[in-house]
Amino acid sequence: MKALLLVAHGSRRKQSNDEVIHLAEELKNSCNGQYLIVRPAFLELADTMIPDGIAACVSDGATSITVLPYFLNSGRHVVEDIPQIISACKTQHPSTTINLASHLGAADLMLDLIIAHATSAKST
């Protein structure tokens, strides 16, 4: 069973974290069953933390987990912190396949998305 763990930075502002939690729910409803489990997790400042998110996916029955960093820039969190945490999670869950995707800012279609979003902007 495939799981998607959407990893955001986490904010002191509850509304920002709630956006990520809501986004994970929307992803689950929009992925045409590609991921039967979609969960949010946070690097810091908010629950659920990444290792707990991984453990929850495993507990849900996930055999394969894709971890997607919901970050636009490849800063230290993306380059160092998240890979280190995921590496430790792999050790903890040796019978589960855990793939760390590149951060969202590196998505192939990001340029197209930005242009489409800009051109659809309404006059303000």
Added chain:
Amino acid sequence: MKALLLVAHGSRRKQSNDEVIHLAEELKNSCNGQYLIVRPAFLELADTMIPDGIAACVSDGATSITVLPYFLNSGRHVVEDIPQIISACKTQHPSTTINLASHLGAADLMLDLIIAHATSAKST
């Protein structure tokens, strides 16, 4: 002449700012001439600041500028700070149309992008 101003938060880490500058260049090359001017700007911590970015677009000959906040979450910067700055810029450049797009995280195609990016993730 249409311009696109890509507005990122700005980082103390030069590499993160350089990514945004590079992204603006890529956007200019990828937009099939929809925007003859594409510039990066930053809310804080890095040059070019937003008002200077707007002024540079006007100086380049822009008659219409779309400002696109390169943010995933609708935090205070997106909801308050950037709109206030853009409002002041409109007063400064009354003969230029300045449209503030919603932040990138609100893009219609964001869910599709995330799912496509997750499913294309290579095993690590």
